[in-house]
Amino acid sequence: MYFSFYANTQDLCGANHKMDWWREARFGLFVHWGLYAVPAGVWNGQTTPKWNGEWIMHSMKIPVMDYEKLATQFNPVKFNADEWVLLAKEAGMKYIVITSKHHDGFAMYHSAVSQYNIVDATPFKRDVLRELEQACKRYGMKLGFYYSQAQDWHHPGGSYKRDEQEMKYWDTSVTRVSFEQYVEELALPQVKEILSNYAVDIIWWDTPYGMTEAMATKLIEPLNCKPHIIANNRLYRPWKGDFETPEQYIPPTGFDYDWEVCMTMNNTWGYRADDNQWKSSETLIRMLADVASKGGNLLLNIGPDATGTIPQPSVERLQDIGAWMKINSEAIYGTSASPFFKLQWGRCTRKKEGSENLLYLHVFNWPQNGKLIVPGLKTKPSYAGFLQGNQEVSCALSDKGLIITVPNQAPDPINTVIKLTFTGDYTIISNKPKSDNKGNILLPAFTADIHNFLTIPANQAYLNTENVFDYIANWKDNRIKVS
Numbered sequence: 001m002y003f004s005f006y007a008n009t010q011d012l013c014g015a016n017h018k019m020d021w022w023r024e025a026r027f028g029l030f031v032h033w034g035l036y037a038v039p040a041g042v043w044n045g046q047t048t049p050k051w052n053g054e055w056i057m058h059s060m061k062i063p064v065m066d067y068e069k070l071a072t073q074f075n076p077v078k079f080n081a082d083e084w085v086l087l088a089k090e091a092g093m094k095y096i097v098i099t100s101k102h103h104d105g106f107a108m109y110h111s112a113v114s115q116y117n118i119v120d121a122t123p124f125k126r127d128v129l130r131e132l133e134q135a136c137k138r139y140g141m142k143l144g145f146y147y148s149q150a151q152d153w154h155h156p157g158g159s160y161k162r163d164e165q166e167m168k169y170w171d172t173s174v175t176r177v178s179f180e181q182y183v184e185e186l187a188l189p190q191v192k193e194i195l196s197n198y199a200v201d202i203i204w205w206d207t208p209y210g211m212t213e214a215m216a217t218k219l220i221e222p223l224n225c226k227p228h229i230i231a232n233n234r235l236y237r238p239w240k241g242d243f244e245t246p247e248q249y250i251p252p253t254g255f256d257y258d259w260e261v262c263m264t265m266n267n268t269w270g271y272r273a274d275d276n277q278w279k280s281s282e283t284l285i286r287m288l289a290d291v292a293s294k295g296g297n298l299l300l301n302i303g304p305d306a307t308g309t310i311p312q313p314s315v316e317r318l319q320d321i322g323a324w325m326k327i328n329s330e331a332i333y334g335t336s337a338s339p340f341f342k343l344q345w346g347r348c349t350r351k352k353e354g355s356e357n358l359l360y361l362h363v364f365n366w367p368q369n370g371k372l373i374v375p376g377l378k379t380k381p382s383y384a385g386f387l388q389g390n391q392e393v394s395c396a397l398s399d400k401g402l403i404i405t406v407p408n409q410a411p412d413p414i415n416t417v418i419k420l421t422f423t424g425d426y427t428i429i430s431n432k433p434k435s436d437n438k439g440n441i442l443l444p445a446f447t448a449d450i451h452n453f454l455t456i457p458a459n460q461a462y463l464n465t466e467n468v469f470d471y472i473a474n475w476k477d478n479r480i481k482v483s
């Protein structure tokens with residue numbers, strides 16, 4: 001049984017274009033920042049389990065009174081809203097989503113509903129979300145608030161992962177109250193507060209543990225008079241919201257619904273001092289192209305520390321992405337999913353501008369023989385050239401598709417973008433495997449996504465295209481998966 005608001009909220013509110021800027025944006029910054037940045041992954045000398053930073057209160061079973069004391073130590077004097085917003089802007093990001101209250105229940109804005117907030121409970125006493133809101137306004141950045149509407153480990157009625165099942169609430173000094181009471185006296189008034197006091201464009205719900213239909217209906221109500229606000233799908237199951245939220249993975253193909261991948265640069269959302277497993281800039285730049293080529297947005301996370309500093313490796317990666325975006329952003333903004341099923345050498349995004357059709361070829365694996373084959377493309381473009389330096393390249397149609405003549409060296413070894421312009425429509429014969437008359441589908445090796453487990457190139461599986469038949473070579477480790 002789906003309940004009444006099983007619908008895209010834009011249908012309810014009659015505002016049809018609210019997703020326009022979001023689809024155009026394709027790239028945003030996620031910020032997980034809260035009291036958990038103080039312990040930074042260590043409690044009483046014990047390190048929290050892997051991949052766990054903002055979950056420290058839950059995983060270390062920290063009593064409420066002890067966790068609350070972190071507020072008195074939270075004094076992020078290095079916080080500078082302008083710097084954060086400019087860093088995102090320079091990276092080519094168009095929106096920021098920040099934790100207004102994570103599962104630990106601490107409000108990062110000045111809440112009149114609970115004193116457990118950054119202004120009333122910390123020596124810092126500044127409303128960082130107000131400062132960010134104003135900086136976003138100054139620099140034309142859209143803003144979203146993450147709000148943990150169900151899980152709240154601080155309020156005695158908030159839900160928590162594994163409640164009811166194997167785990168009793170860890171702090172036995174707390175007299176528990178009902179979930180309804182929590183929603184009525186904390187979550188709902190805070191949601192109303194956020195929506196009426198701050199200029200937000202997105203509300204980002206999370207982890208609907210214990211959420212009931214009745215409570216979800218109440219929480220969604222204040223959105224009805226804010227038809228421009230976009231909401232994700234995590235309020236309540238099976239509510240779809242305005243977009244889906246694949247977390248920490250890139251779906252192999254896109255969806256027929258708006259979607260946004262949220263992804264960390266290392267392994268943790270909130271700051272954790274010992275998490276040094278950073279994804280490379282190369283991985284992240286290609287990831288952005290990959291997500292756009294499937295029609296989605298990428299929300300890339302940072303976890304600032306307790307001084308208000310963004311970890312240097314994150315800054316460097318954002319700057320590297322920004323350098324790539326300076327040249328290539330038109331291949332990301334406002335693009336739609338690739339018209340090709342699969343491309344061996346990389347990805348494709350597309351766009352329509354007036355009567356012109358544009359294809360952007362994102363080349364990750366540069367051809368060794370100076371010929372880049374665009375399989376199945378039957379129309380010759382009126383223009384083909386690199387975005388870098390606007391250098392034109394020559395191309396010709398063949399029975400395999402369009403063959404583009406390229407120099408031996410990739411202009412950008414991470415992702416060189418070649419733009420193809422068509423004055424009208426183009427035709428592509430799809431290379432998507434079809435079923436034979438018995439219903440069998442042969443999946444050629446080139447259709448596979450290879451998920452390497454190890455980072456050392458010599459230990460990675462790869463697609464070998466040097467022989468008559470393509471095959472996946474060097475697949476020696478059973479942790480390597482192919483999908």
Ligand code: GLC
Pocket residue numbers: 032054055206207247262269
């Ligand atoms: C999860 C986690 C959380 C993080 C979020 C980001 O659901 O509970 O800590 O905020 O994912 O998507």
